[in-house]
Amino acid sequence: MKGRAQFALVDGNNFYVSCERVFDPKLEGRPVVVLSNNDGCAVARSNEAKALAIRMGQPYFEIRDVLARHDGVALSSNYALYADMSRRMMSVIAQFAPEQEIYSIDESFLRFAGFSHWDLTAIGQQIRQRARQWTGIPVGVGIGPSKTLAKIANHLSKRHADFKAAGVCNLNDLPAWQQVRYFTETAVGEVWGVGPQWRAKLAEADILSVQDLKMADPVQIQRRFNVTLARTVRELNGVSCLPLEEVAPPRQQIIASRSFGGPVTHLTDLREAMASHVARAAERLRKEGQIAGAIQVFIQTNPFKADEPQYHPGLTLPLPIPTDDTARLTKAALWALKRLYREGFRYKKCGVMLLELSPAGQRQGDLFTAATPDRDTRRDRLMALLDTVNQTFGRGTLRLAAEGVAQPWEMRRDRVTPGYTTGWGTLARAT
DNA sequence: TCTGGGGTCCTAGGACCC
DNA sequence: TCTGGGGTCCTAGGACCC
Numbered sequence: 073m074k075g076r077a078q079f080a081l082v083d084g085n086n087f088y089v090s091c092e093r094v095f096d097p098k099l100e101g102r103p104v105v106v107l108s109n110n111d112g113c114a115v116a117r118s119n120e121a122k123a124l125a126i127r128m129g130q131p132y133f134e135i136r137d138v139l140a141r142h143d144g145v146a147l148s149s150n151y152a153l154y155a156d157m158s159r160r161m162m163s164v165i166a167q168f169a170p171e172q173e174i175y176s177i178d179e180s181f182l183r184f185a186g187f188s189h190w191d192l193t194a195i196g197q198q199i200r201q202r203a204r205q206w207t208g209i210p211v212g213v214g215i216g217p218s219k220t221l222a223k224i225a226n227h228l229s230k231r232h233a234d235f236k237a238a239g240v241c242n243l244n245d246l247p248a249w250q251q252v253r254y255f256t257e258t259a260v261g262e263v264w265g266v267g268p269q270w271r272a273k274l275a276e277a278d279i280l281s282v283q284d285l286k287m288a289d290p291v292q293i294q295r296r297f298n299v300t301l302a303r304t305v306r307e308l309n310g311v312s313c314l315p316l317e318e319v320a321p322p323r324q325q326i327i328a329s330r331s332f333g334g335p336v337t338h339l340t341d342l343r344e345a346m347a348s349h350v351a352r353a354a355e356r357l358r359k360e361g362q363i364a365g366a367i368q369v370f371i372q373t374n375p376f377k378a379d380e381p382q383y384h385p386g387l388t389l390p391l392p393i394p395t396d397d398t399a400r401l402t403k404a405a406l407w408a409l410k411r412l413y414r415e416g417f418r419y420k421k422c423g424v425m426l427l428e429l430s431p432a433g434q435r436q437g438d439l440f441t442a443a444t445p446d447r448d449t450r451r452d453r454l455m456a457l458l459d460t461v462n463q464t465f466g467r468g469t470l471r472l473a474a475e476g477v478a479q480p481w482e483m484r485r486d487r488v489t490p491g492y493t494t495g496w497g498t499l500a501r502a503t
Numbered sequence: 504t505c506t507g508g509g510g511t512c513c514t515a516g517g518a519c520c521c
Numbered sequence: 522t523c524t525g526g527g528g529t530c531c532t533a534g535g536a537c538c539c
Contacts, residue, residue, distance in 0.1 A: 115539095177539075265536095266537085269537085270537085300536090
């Protein structure tokens with residue numbers, strides 16, 4: 073194993089909670105959860121909250137009481153803050169390896185090739201130390217010869233008493249028998265790529281632990297499951313099949329959707345919400361330098377209300393000319409919405425997907441509409457202006473009238489913390 | 504009262520082609 | 522009685538991830 077390239081997975085512990093704790097020390101040592109959009113359910117939990125058996129994704133109304141009894145805190149999510157803290161954490165981690173893949177807001181893979189004479193465990197400890205000192209975020213480090221093994225190692229670094237203190241688990245340090253022991257003790261559901269459905273199906277084949285899956289025949293696995301899981305088996309055996317992706321491939325679709333603060337019945341309100349989702353999606357589209365060839369619009373009632381009539385239609389519209397223009401996309405979306413809308417339903421959510429994305433530089437000409445480059449340049453400049461103004465003065469400063477003003481459908485966000493690092497008016501103060 | 508949002512990949516099956 | 526073989530493209534649905 074020693075001669076091969078090695079991977080490290082570095083992630084922030086209970087990331088959103090840790091971000092909040094950096095700026096509010098009163099949260100230390102207490103059960104803390106960060107809630108999803110609309111203050112719906114728990115999406116991050118401190119160790120103290122996990123100890124109270126609060127589950128990932130559990131609805132807020134189910135945990136409110138237990139939190140209150142244990143001096144706990146629930147916070148609305150503050151994504152602007154988490155994104156900024158993520159950027160800082162990632163740049164610190166990047167200093168330790170020649171290659172980094174930012175895999176999610178709180179996780180990154182590092183690849184160490186030609187480091188066989190280095191002590192990667194010691195490097196892992198340095199990463200932890202520096203990330204903590206420079207950003208305030210505690211991180212865990214797992215190291216192994218494939219991404220899947222680095223993931224498992226990261227899991228062991230947090231859950232297993234043997235590594236908890238160090239916070240680093242390097243599989244290369246372990247004698248073979250010991251790795252077998254850890255892998256036998258760890259449930260197969262902890263493997264990256266094995267979710268609840270496959271865990272159940274694997275159990276039918278008596279594959280219960282990480283070790284069982286590692287020992288399985290990849291050909292059999294491919295036949296009974298699919299090629300992805302067969303690849304996972306190879307990765308567990310130290311054969312690296314998943315390369316490091318330093319540059320994120322261009323996005324294939326962009327989704328913007330939200331649940332409403334309460335039920336929405338009128339088309340007028342749906343139109344405003346839809347227009348504001350289109351604006352968000354289009355902004356992301358332009359930031360990516362892409363244009364969309366199709367747009368999909370959907371609305372839905374509340375699936376948790378079993379006694380209410382349910383309706384969740386969608387409509388996909390091909391766009392005659394691919395575009396990144398908010399006004400054109402809005403027009404298409406509202407046209408589709410009008411066709412989907414039925415009176416008599418209590419809607420809970422709506423959204424938009426931008427599809428068939430392609431680079432903006434490769435606009436395909438159109439046989440039937442005379443190209444008028446002049447006009448297009450003006451639209452591009454208009455959109456660029458829109459983005460600049462909104463980036464400088466805040467989202468929604470400049471917007472289409474279709475988005476409305478009062479926005480009664482807005483999501484709940486009752487317990488949000490200040491933009492400690494992301495808003496001039498709310499910067500953290502040292503006193 | 505109250506249950507998130509944003510992504511990717513794979514497979515099966517149908518329509519269609521020669 | 523008896524009805525081919527090989528291919529592509531698209532979509533829906535299902536699985537996974539954080």
